[in-house]
Amino acid sequence: MGDGEARKRYILVNNPEEAERDKANRERALLRIREELERIGELNGAPHTKACCRLIAHETYGRYLKTDRLGQPRIDKAKIKVLLCWMALLLIRVAETKTGKAWRRQRRHLQMCT
Numbered sequence: 659m660g661d662g663e664a665r666k667r668y669i670l671v672n673n674p675e676e677a678e679r680d681k682a683n684r685e686r687a688l689l690r691i692r693e694e695l696e697r698i699g700e701l702n703g704a705p706h707t708k709a710c711c712r713l714i715a716h717e718t719y720g721r722y723l724k725t726d727r728l729g730q731p732r733i734d735k736a737k738i739k740v741l742l743c744w745m746a747l748l749l750i751r752v753a754e755t756k757t758g759k760a761w762r763r764q765r766r767h768l769q770m771c772t
Contacts, residue, residue, distance in 0.1 A: 684738070687719060688722060688738070691719050691722055691723070691733060692733070694713055695731065695732075698713065698731070713731050714731050721741070722738055
């Protein structure tokens with residue numbers, strides 16, 4: 659992107675090993691979320707509300723959830739599908755200098771790795 663001395667290039671890389679690892683982690687997270695949703699369903703009153711808020715705000719589990727019109731957490735299948743499409747993709751930014759050698763070196767290295 660851009661012209662001149664400070665061009666930036668972006669490279670998108672797919673890592674199949676990382677995709678498998680991400681898939682296993684995602685399946686474990688979804689299993690834990692389903693268990694937690696079952697447990698929350700058995701609660702009433704303030705404990706129920708607090709448990710819902712904790713689950714939705716959770717750093718890992720919250721990304722797989724949405725809330726219905728009553729504020730109850732539900733697994734968001736659309737989010738899971740989008741996350742699946744982006745698993746194991748890595749975006750690398752190469753800052754190009756005046757010489758232009760950074761991009762050539764990076765491209766050569768990536769070609770050797772594939």
